[in-house]
Amino acid sequence: MTRAIQFHNHPFRFLLYLEWGLLAVAIMGILTTPPLREMARRGPPNVPVNTFTQWPLFTVGCILLFGLLGLYLPTQGFWQRLGHIALQVVLILVASGLMLRGARLFPFIYLVLVIRSCLMVGLMGRVAVTGLAFLLFMTTLGLKFRGLGGRIPRPIRHLIGSLQMNLIVFFGLSLVFTLLLVNALLNERTIQNRLQKANEDLQRSAAQVKQLATAQERSRIAREIHDSLGHSLTALNIQLEGAIKLSRRNPKKSQALLLEAKRLGSVALQDVRQSVATLRDKSPAKDSLHIRLNALIDTLRTSTGIAPNINLQLLTPLPEATNLALYRIAQEGITNIVKHANATAVDLSLIADESGTRLLLRDNGRGFDMSQTSTGFGLQGMRERAQSIGGTLTVNSRSGEGCEIRLVVPG
Template sequence: MNYSQPSKGDILIVDDTPDNLRLLSTMLEEKGYEVRSVTNGATALMGIQAQPPDLILLDINMPVMTGYEVCQRLKANPNTQEIPIIFISALNEVFDKVNAFAVGGVDYITKPFQVEEVLVRIENQLTVRRLQAQLLKALEQERSLNQRIEEMAILEERNRIARDIHDSLGHALVALNIQIETAIALWQDDSERAYAFLTEAKQLGSEALQAVRQSVSDIRSDISSNPLQGQLLEEAIAKLVQEFHHTTGVLPECHINLSQPLCNQINTVLYRIIQEGLTNIYKHAKATEVSIAIQTTPDSLLLTLQDNGNGFQISQNRTGFGLQGMRERTTALGGQLEITSDVGGGCHITARFPRSSV
């Protein structure tokens, strides 16, 4: 055997005739196979357990333990049952082909050996074994990939629920907090107005509770929530604008110019971006002017949300969950989100979606 070349396969020959062992071993080693030889079934079984070969050439008529018995034991063992076994038989011997295949043999060769025939039969079985190994590896990779996809789907669903909780519940709680703070400030000097703000706060508290219940329902049912609840996008945005006006005293300018109705997914994302943007404005911006615009172009859908408030340093606000949620929602539909802001210079949010998402 040429040891400078990699082995073409590990073959075990089991035959009680030394001349057969020498002939087959020489033949196979010259062709690049790694060959081991034993003269009886018991030794073969021990060697196979210690180092399973890629293929076994097994003589049928051996004393003490026949080739049939050796094959049956190997096929009964999960660790060795996949090893292909080619039986060896002499032309003048009684060879039960049906029994040979019944006990697990895959092929047979006869003495005297024809070199080309032996090599072809061996290589055929080794090829089948290699293909089986490749198939098993591919199936394992597929299982691993499917598991990874399932894990990613679960993670995405958790992120979606987290975004929905943040967007809907966060929006209500911020408004609730503003109402309560205003009521406290007015309590001594104007109890009637304070009472009105507390009444509004109670309504917002009910909405927050409903948002919690909806999120719990989503988690249980694993169904994406629809914040529009059957409303047209324009109606849902108008409600957000009125709530913002009622809470802050600032009435946003709103321009929606759509050439066609939008799909539910894009409607939900647009609504959530505007909702989160308005929430951030009255939490942090102290803006006196706010504008919202949605329009379609020949190749995209464009949403802009702008205010003249405090602004912030973009580089210092990359980890906020609200901005992160906006980016994730936009990216999930193949869009791009751009946020420009500076301290004292307000904030400008642009979300652009390809026509294919609309």
């Protein structure tokens, strides 16, 4: 833990309650010890009675202070933790020394010290505190039995010695069990915290992936609508404008433009159906890249009267995703030429062989300022499509010098 352990953030509240219970048993044992009550009532020779009456209360005070220290356990700072443990040891020594004068021995305070050390220090510190608690108990027990040695008959001393050894072994095992138990609890809590953190990270990652997938899907739908319908509706609008202008002067030409507009409307409707089918994960029958590019070129001829220079060499089959990206990039470029370029010459080159795929679309129109138009949605969509197939898109243009779109996809 990075913060000091207090009552409100104690990792194992039941251990704190266990401490209070053990200390309460020790206090009740001190206050109900018959020798102390008798000594406090009569007092030994040459010793004032009030001195003996203060022994139990002073011992209880030490244990209460020891219990209050459990409400604040530092977990950071070497000297702060060492000082806290040292103060607990001093209180145990004082209480143990007073209990040697007739009170019962209560090893619970040593167990409490070990439990607290597990919450404050690392593994080596816990082992050191456990060893210190064992030495303190063994020393206190030895002094206790040594004080009783003069009042115990000689035949019973051997039995007392065996009892002392058994108590030492039993208490040592109790300390080891307490150390292992608290370590296991701490390890389990650490694993739970890690799992909880991993679960939270996983949920955040899932939310981010969901947001990213939603954004990508929205971007894909926007590109489909912009590239397909944008091109068809642009050409349709040009045909309708021409038909309106020629409706009186050249009715036959106007009718031809209207027929072309009707065809473009059908193309736009087909694009809508294809986009809907794509959104529903259905794969409609698709024409080859040659046919689709030729349809674009026909639209360019009809809309602008330009006969482009074409060089299509598809020497190796391409994945459908690559075909679609190439078609959409060429479609967006031709749409921009029809809408904005006012060009008189267009070059379209597409070469696909083992070394890679190269697309070039160039016009001699009025061009544009890259610093003002490079963030447009059409150019952004072309760059995204090029990136999706691992290609590099380069757009070069200056005002009055036309525009050149170059795509290179490594083989």
